[in-house]
Ligand SMILES: Nc1ncnc2c1ncn2[C@@H]1O[C@H](COP(=O)(O)OP(=O)(O)OP(=O)(O)O)[C@@H](O)[C@H]1O
């Protein structure tokens with residue numbers, strides 16, 4: 001859909017991801033009041049990828065997330081933490097309009113991607129999902145060959161046809177996902193024959209293959225052993241040079257190890273109506289959240305006294 005491509009291209013016109021976009025609207029979107037960790041005064045303020053402003057998400061009458069506001073920054077890893085049911089996945093799914101696929105889901109407030117309202121009716125959700133890839137909790141390769149898993153997205157998006165151009169995309173994606181050396185001699189084998197950790201890296205390669213800007217990861221390591229988890233964490237660290245990453249994790253050490261900023265969500269219970277809703281309690285640099293949080297609820301959670 002060309003009108004959509006145009007509206008999103010206007011949002012991020014410069015293909016080289018390492019070049020800081022210099023258009024006026026991006027300068028305007030810089031966070032004016034960051035709270036850098038003590039040892040990071042010299043860090044440049046990264047451009048804002050997502051500006052979430054007073055977002056609430058409903059499933060029918062039920063409000064799963066209430067009034068969340070935060071900014072996700074370019075080439076950073078942003079972690080979402082909090083107890084089960086506080087709306088982490090629900091909010092993450094708003095970033096690439098996956099909630100569109102749930103008929104009862106409704107999003108209010110504003111969610112901008114490089115200044116463009118993702119919920120503008122002119123924006124095509126398929127194009128949004130090409131630019132904003134997702135990796136799920138349970139590795140979910142297609143029951144196809146390793147190569148076809150990676151080639152599927154670029155083929156559907158029309159990025160390349162079968163042949164050397166597609167072979168390059170497959171190889172580069174597998175290399176970026178740190179899987180190439182393990183699978184280069186078995187590209188035509190069924191992906192379901194890979195180990196869980198390899199399958200998850202294949203899913204990351206599949207997400208990278210459509211040349212996205214952002215990777216959303218919903219508990220990507222929860223089904224993996226500690227060695228595979230470490231590999232994915234190292235990989236995330238490498239990938240943030242090229243991508244902006246938002247990760248949901250229940251593993252507090254993981255959030256502290258890999259992320260630059262952390263958002264702590266909790267469940268607020270309304271005693272009168274007995275209704276529950278997810279709220280964003282605190283969002284700051286990860287170092288602050290884990291060493292000196294502003295909110296007592298955050299402190300209780302990160303120190304294990306709650307949740
Ligand atoms: N498709 C859906 N339809 C109706 N309610 C839903 C749907 N998906 C999630 N919910 C509800 O929305 C709330 C938030 O769910 P969500 O999955 O976002 O939480 P979460 O923080 O990701 O939890 P967990 O840590 O267990 O994954 C929960 O009360 C859940 O039951």
Ligand SMILES: [Mg+2]
Nearest residue numbers: 088089090248
């Ligand atoms: Mg979840």
